[in-house]
Amino acid sequence: MLQVQNISRRYGSHLAVDDVSFTIKKGEIIGLLGHNGAGKTTIMKMLSGYLEADSGQILLDGLDIQQQRRLIQQQLGYLPEHLPLYPDMTVLDYLDYAASLKALSSESRAAEIRRVVAATMLQDKLEAKIETLSRGYKQRLSVAQAILGKPRLLILDEPTNGLDPSQTLQMRELIQQIAQDATVILSTHIMQEVQALCSRVLLIQQGRLVLDRALDALTPDSVLQLGCDIPLEALKQLLCDMPQVLAVKPQSEHCFRLELAADSDHKALCAQVAQRLVNAGHALYQLHLQQQDLQSLFSSHHQKTEVKDAA
Numbered sequence: 001m002l003q004v005q006n007i008s009r010r011y012g013s014h015l016a017v018d019d020v021s022f023t024i025k026k027g028e029i030i031g032l033l034g035h036n037g038a039g040k041t042t043i044m045k046m047l048s049g050y051l052e053a054d055s056g057q058i059l060l061d062g063l064d065i066q067q068q069r070r071l072i073q074q075q076l077g078y079l080p081e082h083l084p085l086y087p088d089m090t091v092l093d094y095l096d097y098a099a100s101l102k103a104l105s106s107e108s109r110a111a112e113i114r115r116v117v118a119a120t121m122l123q124d125k126l127e128a129k130i131e132t133l134s135r136g137y138k139q140r141l142s143v144a145q146a147i148l149g150k151p152r153l154l155i156l157d158e159p160t161n162g163l164d165p166s167q168t169l170q171m172r173e174l175i176q177q178i179a180q181d182a183t184v185i186l187s188t189h190i191m192q193e194v195q196a197l198c199s200r201v202l203l204i205q206q207g208r209l210v211l212d213r214a215l216d217a218l219t220p221d222s223v224l225q226l227g228c229d230i231p232l233e234a235l236k237q238l239l240c241d242m243p244q245v246l247a248v249k250p251q252s253e254h255c256f257r258l259e260l261a262a263d264s265d266h267k268a269l270c271a272q273v274a275q276r277l278v279n280a281g282h283a284l285y286q287l288h289l290q291q292q293d294l295q296s297l298f299s300s301h302h303q304k305t306e307v308k309d310a311a
């Protein structure tokens, strides 16, 4: 289990991470999300022991990362956004070197390297120099070093960066397998990745944790696109006693956008709106229910926070 308690970090006068706390259990895959510059990398560097927190505490299975840094680093896998790979080394030499950093015993080392090579499908490139590898293969090698030694904590920054679609699917399966015995933190801008893998998301904004929520608890708001020959004010009047309709906005002539509350029965609401318009004698020529995806959900959360901050 990973326990993060009130960690903060400054770069000079800039507060990059501001009093962040969360707990992750074994077997969980957590999505660490946020816009560019939000503070995700700084958090991941602190979790991996490569950067000290100015304040707060990080515990992995009860061990304090500041006090047991070496020991914890041997039990964690970290895939940074840009892993410095030594161009002159072969794939095999590099993995052997990475295994030595993780203090794998000479007996277990060969078997463990074989395991990660098979898992990342690097068999054909073992003797190739790293400088000759394509971007996708370099990414596979970076992932291979991260999963060496079956880490208890795996921190992955954009793990499918540079991979082709079939490799992306294999990488997702691999992450799921690893998560059976480990805690996994995944930072990505790809929302399909979050939806496919994560059970929970942490959203970081300006260094602060603004959302910590199970994915299935995130019921997105919906939008109803409406085409009808009714003036805006008359439409608002017609729907004014429906509290589940949060806003009515004009899109273009005779085209409106109705924002529906997340906790309402959207299909029933859609039928009710149609019924009212027809009963009032209006011609209804478009009705389209749009479920917001995770991306727009986070954007709307971002906007709501900005509005709150400005108030």
Ligand SMILES: Nc1ncnc2c1ncn2[C@@H]1O[C@H](COP(=O)(O)OP(=O)(O)OP(=O)(O)O)[C@@H](O)[C@H]1O
Residues within 6 Å of the ligand: 011, 014, 016, 034, 035, 036, 037, 038, 039, 040, 041, 042, 043
């Ligand atoms: N070494 C550094 N020195 C000074 N400021 C830094 C340093 N590293 C990061 N920052 C600043 O700290 C803030 C958080 O940066 P961080 O890299 O953690 O964000 P991020 O969420 O990972 O962004 P991205 O998605 O773009 O990778 C940013 O404002 C960034 O400019």
